[in-house]
Amino acid sequence: MRKTKTSKSGKGDQTKALILETALEMFRERGYDETTMRAVAQKAGVSLGNAYYYFRSKEYLIQAFYQRLHDSHIEAALPALDHDKTLKARLLTAMRTKIDTMKPYHQFAGVLFKTAANPKSPLNPFGDESDPVRNQQIQLFDKVLEGSTRRIPKDLRAELPYLLWVYSMGIVLFWIHDSSPKHRRTYRLIDSTVELLDRLIHLASNPFMRPLRKQALLLVDELRDAAESLDDEPADTTSG
Amino acid sequence: MRKTKTSKSGKGDQTKALILETALEMFRERGYDETTMRAVAQKAGVSLGNAYYYFRSKEYLIQAFYQRLHDSHIEAALPALDHDKTLKARLLTAMRTKIDTMKPYHQFAGVLFKTAANPKSPLNPFGDESDPVRNQQIQLFDKVLEGSTRRIPKDLRAELPYLLWVYSMGIVLFWIHDSSPKHRRTYRLIDSTVELLDRLIHLASNPFMRPLRKQALLLVDELRDAAESLDDEPADTTSG
DNA sequence: GCCGATAGTTGAACGTGTTCAAATTCAGCT
DNA sequence: AGCTGAATTTGAACACGTTCAACTATCGGC
Secondary structure (H helix, E strand, O other): OOOOOOHHHOHHHHHHHHHHHHHHHHHHHHOOOOOOHHHHHHHHOOOHHHHHHHOOOHHHHHHHHHHHHHHHHHHHHHHHHOOOOOHHHHHHHHHHHHHHHHHHHHHHHHHHHHHHOOOOOOOOOOOHHHHHHHHHHHHHHHHHHHOOOOOOOHHHHHHHHHHHHHHHHHHHHHHHHOOOHHHHHHHHHHHHHHHHHHHHHHHHOOHHHHHHHHHHHHHHHHHHHHHHOOOOOOOOOOOO | OOOOOOHHHOHHHHHHHHHHHHHHHHHHHHOOOOOOHHHHHHHHOOOHHHHHHHOOOHHHHHHHHHHHHHHHHHHHHHHHHOOOOOHHHHHHHHHHHHHHHHHHHHHHHHHHHHHHOOOOOOOOOOOHHHHHHHHHHHHHHHHHHHOOOOOOOHHHHHHHHHHHHHHHHHHHHHHHHOOOHHHHHHHHHHHHHHHHHHHHHHHHOOHHHHHHHHHHHHHHHHHHHHHHOOOOOOOOOOOO
């Protein structure tokens, strides 16, 4: 009579969760490369092969981590955003909480982007497998804009959430490389870039800027298109 | 009496070159991941350990490839630039020849950026080990600007080579993911972004834009600073 | 209570990048 | 020719991520 009573959650789900928890803990404490699958399996009390039964590869453990990280960010950002009204303040909050959330995983994050930059990796932020997380993140920036007082032309307004998401990825990239104490440099960078973005958005909203803005937005559209057709399109040569 | 007579070049240099040639050939034909160090060693007729005597790791083979690739680009770009006078035309030439040069290595290039995005990799374009190549590339963009007719304010002019280099890295990143026939998408992207950049530079050169420009350039400076102190600065906590 | 199927689990085995102590070659010197 | 120390070369060995055929547990249906 020592069995766990949560029979409903499925034996597998428990094992999977156990492996993930163990892996993330070890990633946090020792880093990614230094954590071997064998060690994870051993610490979790399962066999090596069993870990691979639930996670197709070591990278898929990061994928799970990625999702969890974003959930935490949302949780931290949404309440904080209630206090801010201007676009600048709201953007600042969104970005600062993002870095706050990622902090414990700094040394492990390098690997995250290493594999994320690989087109074939499940972690590629533009790829299909990242679709849910990506959309949630873009949605967050939509909320950042929605609650702000700044008036923005419709065409720009529509693309801005995506553009801000790309911007946030750039900040994260910087943060990964940032070894300054407490990541001060990254926070300073956020301050200055948010200020700059606010100004740029203001400038781009000027009627005079309409032609240039239109051209830039067309470019953005094309980039998004291209980015979204990554896995398919195996260099088609059959013209008809 | 079968010894080679080129005794001056050093036996080691020859072996190193042989290994590199073999490796690059196999990378081109089979891709990076599919090319094992054992296979390279065997095809080059040396032992496995010997390959590691000359190349600290498999990644250092890419490092060497990187340098060679850039040399080819310079070779292709410089003569072509003689024909172009406007900034737009010169920038177009520089970027098109860049992609032309990289073409044969497209499938292999994904790995290049995968490892390049890793802060600890010798391939990191911002890192110390890439310094020579990076500076040469920036210098190329300086020449692109130097020969053009467009008048640009000094502050912007000074940073522009670096900025264009960063831009070129973005294009390369896109190209890596671009599986359209003959990489048409990348060439189209170059066309539209160069056009846009030309306009933006024009706009930024307007006296009205001076404050915003100054702020943006300050940001660029900070980014460069941060990017250049990657390997050092191990989270300094001793304040004095 | 038994059966078959599915889900879960195991650990040996494979191929890889990398390391290392030892073996071999080489150049310069006597 | 013989010696010496450095440069070069070797291949066995290591640790890792990953795969796989086999084994066990679990559960629904008879």
